[in-house]
Amino acid sequence: MLKYHIVPVTPFVQNCSIVWCDQTQAGAVIDPGGELPKIEAAAQELGVRLEQIWITHGHVDHAAGAAKMSRELDIPIYGPQEEDLFWIEKLKDRAISMPAFREAEPFIPARWLHDLDQVHIGQETLEVRHCPGHTPGHVVFHAKEIRRAFVGDVLFAGSIGRTDFPRGNYDQLISSIVERLWPMGDDTVFIPGHGPESSFGQERQTNPFVGGT
Numbered sequence: 001m002l003k004y005h006i007v008p009v010t011p012f013v014q015n016c017s018i019v020w021c022d023q024t025q026a027g028a029v030i031d032p033g034g035e036l037p038k039i040e041a042a043a044q045e046l047g048v049r050l051e052q053i054w055i056t057h058g059h060v061d062h063a064a065g066a067a068k069m070s071r072e073l074d075i076p077i078y079g080p081q082e083e084d085l086f087w088i089e090k091l092k093d094r095a096i097s098m099p100a101f102r103e104a105e106p107f108i109p110a111r112w113l114h115d116l117d118q119v120h121i122g123q124e125t126l127e128v129r130h131c132p133g134h135t136p137g138h139v140v141f142h143a144k145e146i147r148r149a150f151v152g153d154v155l156f157a158g159s160i161g162r163t164d165f166p167r168g169n170y171d172q173l174i175s176s177i178v179e180r181l182w183p184m185g186d187d188t189v190f191i192p193g194h195g196p197e198s199s200f201g202q203e204r205q206t207n208p209f210v211g212g213t
């Protein structure tokens with residue numbers, strides 16, 4: 001079975017997640033935005049062997065630590081979708097104005113991810129959905145068996161991702177949520193990039209931006 005553990009990192013309190021296969025203890029880190037020692041200590045405590053890095057999108061609080069972690073642990077980076085390359089290339093510029101991200105580095109992932117791709121860790125498989133709108137290359141990771149989705153900054157409990165960044169698109173974001181997240185099922189619990197977990201069913205009922213869709 002797939003297990004997961006959330007490690008909030010960076011001044012933005014970004015929900016970095018360690019996911020792993022409990023048969024093999026092979027694990028992946030989703031969105032190591034920073035505070036790598038904290039993430040690595042959590043993995044060690046869980047007895048998880050980190051083998052891959054998965055990135056939802058190229059924003060600094062999600063992706064700034066990926067290159068360094070990849071190099072130090074000698075593990076590959078998968079994702080996001082390549083439309084986010086312009087964000088990844090900007091990681092160092094963003095770091096100049098934010099001291100917490102002074103170690104931010106751009107990178108080219110070993111594999112760009114696309115809609116309906118799969119990623120594998122140990123004996124577990126997650127499905128990738130491309131969910132543009134917050135950023136054009138944003139992807140989410142769907143763990144069907146445990147009815148969980150790691151959605152980055154697409155959807156939050158009671159809110160949705162910002163669309164006022166370069167190449168953000170409100171209509172596209174709403175379509176991503178309605179057409180690609182809702183079909184995962186009302187009982188699917190999502191882990192957002194910030195704040196508490198919720199379920200798609202809960203958001204369909206009460207979220208002021210996408211309730212009733």
Ligand SMILES: [Zn+2]
Binds near residue numbers: 057059134
């Ligand atoms: Zn973001």
